[in-house]
Amino acid sequence: MRLSRFFLPVLRETPAEAQIVSHRLMLRAGMIKQNAAGIYSWLPLGFKVLRKIENIVHEEQARAGHIAMLMPTVQSADLWRESGRYDAYGDELLRIRDRHDRDMLYGPTNEEMITDIFRSHVGSYKDLPLTLYHIQWKFRDEMRPRFGVMRGREFFMKDGYNFDLSKEDALHAYNRHLVTYLRTYERMGLQAIPMRADSGPIGGDDTHEFLVLAETGESEVFYDSAVTDLTFGDREIDYDSVAQCAGVLEEFTSKYARTDETHDQTVFEQQVPQERRRTARGIEVGQIFYFGTKYSDAMGATVQGPDGKPTPVHMGSHGIGVSRLVGAIIEASHDDKGIIWPEGVTPFHCGIVNLKQGDAEADAACESLYAGLTALGLDPLYDDRDERAGGKFATMDLIGLPWRITVGPRGLKNGVVELTSRRTGESEEVPPEEAVKKIA
Ligand code: ATP
Ligand code: MG
Ligand code: MG
Numbered sequence: 501m502r503l504s505r506f507f508l509p510v511l512r513e514t515p516a517e518a519q520i521v522s523h524r525l526m527l528r529a530g531m532i533k534q535n536a537a538g539i540y541s542w543l544p545l546g547f548k549v550l551r552k553i554e555n556i557v558h559e560e561q562a563r564a565g566h567i568a569m570l571m572p573t574v575q576s577a578d579l580w581r582e583s584g585r586y587d588a589y590g591d592e593l594l595r596i597r598d599r600h601d602r603d604m605l606y607g608p609t610n611e612e613m614i615t616d617i618f619r620s621h622v623g624s625y626k627d628l629p630l631t632l633y634h635i636q637w638k639f640r641d642e643m644r645p646r647f648g649v650m651r652g653r654e655f656f657m658k659d660g661y662n663f664d665l666s667k668e669d670a671l672h673a674y675n676r677h678l679v680t681y682l683r684t685y686e687r688m689g690l691q692a693i694p695m696r697a698d699s700g701p702i703g704g705d706d707t708h709e710f711l712v713l714a715e716t717g718e719s720e721v722f723y724d725s726a727v728t729d730l731t732f733g734d735r736e737i738d739y740d741s742v743a744q745c746a747g748v749l750e751e752f753t754s755k756y757a758r759t760d761e762t763h764d765q766t767v768f769e770q771q772v773p774q775e776r777r778r779t780a781r782g783i784e785v786g787q788i789f790y791f792g793t794k795y796s797d798a799m800g801a802t803v804q805g806p807d808g809k810p811t812p813v814h815m816g817s818h819g820i821g822v823s824r825l826v827g828a829i830i831e832a833s834h835d836d837k838g839i840i841w842p843e844g845v846t847p848f849h850c851g852i853v854n855l856k857q858g859d860a861e862a863d864a865a866c867e868s869l870y871a872g873l874t875a876l877g878l879d880p881l882y883d884d885r886d887e888r889a890g891g892k893f894a895t896m897d898l899i900g901l902p903w904r905i906t907v908g909p910r911g912l913k914n915g916v917v918e919l920t921s922r923r924t925g926e927s928e929e930v931p932p933e934e935a936v937k938k939i940a
């Protein structure tokens with residue numbers, strides 16, 4: 501992409517309404533525009549990051565054999581009356597009436613709808629196990645929408661639902677989701693720690709939240725500092741292996757890590773040596789639940805079991821805050837100049853800064869770099885505007901691409917360009933071909 505043809509409405513001033521750094525940087529970098537309280541347009545740069553995150557989620561769900569689909573945002577209230585949540589959900593539920601006076605709602609989550617789809621089409625235990633998911637916009641009429649996309653009213657969420665014949669099978673699905681989530685967040689350059697949590701209005705037995713540690717997080721968390729040493733890495737996992745998935749759950753959840761909802765100071769002090777006790781803030785970027793037959797009982801979602809008798813299915817639901825993650829990643833990765841994108845989610849792989857636009861040699865070198873990077877399947881952003889170097893550097897630092905190639909007549913005389921890492925700030929002078937190689 502050439503910057504002269506892109507839409508990047510960078511702000512010079514720091515927006516006064518933004519209280520936390522990710523919100524400020526998203527506004528300044530021209531990633532989002534607020535349209536109403538907690539409702540945002542995703543401008544091109546923000547949209548690119550959102551898509552990258554969404555793709556990682558899809559890839560990791562596919563790896564585990566979970567099946568993608570798409571349900572609508574607007575739902576009929578009738579289904580929610582069946583589960584009892586039409587009234588129970590409270591003011592966060594945006595209730596809508598259509599022209600025929602029918603009660604509708606903008607979905608805050610999809611347990612009812614997926615259970616309805618399931619009961620309409622699945623009749624036998626032979627069709628299990630089944631995990632369906634979608635990534636779709638949600639609406640919750642939050643009391644205090646704030647922090648930009650971190651607590652929006654409209655937000656983008658992955659929500660998945662497993663259907664199993666027995667509790668053991670459903671717990672395997674739970675563990676399997678935990679594994680997929682660990683990999684998902686790490687690919688985004690994040691450490692998200694699974695913590696025991698309260699199940700809230702979804703209701704049920706087992707639940708873990710995934711938290712990214714950050715001073716601006718809304719949750720208070722208590723943990724054994726040893727949990728921050730755990731990394732999932734590039735392990736080969738057989739997602740059908742009950743023992744392997746349970747092993748990962750054990751490894752990542754046996755040490756003390758809880759949110760304030762389930763925190764127990766006595767247990768904390770018994771289990772964790774004083775020098776490893778930590779109290780901090782965290783951002784909830786996902787949650788997994790096992791809730792048994794809560795919805796299948798209420799809505800009559802049964803299958804014929806091996807004994808021929810109708811059996812209610814065991815279910816769980818699993819959510820990732822896709823749009824919140826954009827903010828969470830920035831909270832975890834920035835400096836005073838701007839965003840520092842992890843490679844896995846960066847909107848462009850690198851920036852090319854032409855120090856002397858209009859200079860035949862510099863222009864040609866930039867074009868050749870641009871073509872070379874593009875030919876390798878990379879997505880460079882070429883700042884081809886006729887602007888001063890200082891302004892170009894400031895924009896690149898603000899939008900946080902992992903690499904910057906700076907091209908100017910002086911370097912070209914010696915056959916070199918400057919390659920700068922956004923994270924370390926280190927620069928080296930290398931021939932253009934070598935810069936391309938290093939980035940690829
Ligand atoms: P919170 O405690 O932050 O209100 P939640 O527990 O109500 O979140 P879940 O029902 O667990 O949310 O939804 C799954 C994920 O969706 C959350 O882990 C979070 O990352 C994301 N999410 C929830 N509410 C919002 C929101 N208002 N704006 C952006 N993302 C959200
Ligand atoms: Mg909530
Ligand atoms: Mg929560």
Ligand code: MG
Nearest residue numbers: 709784786787
């Ligand atoms: Mg939650």
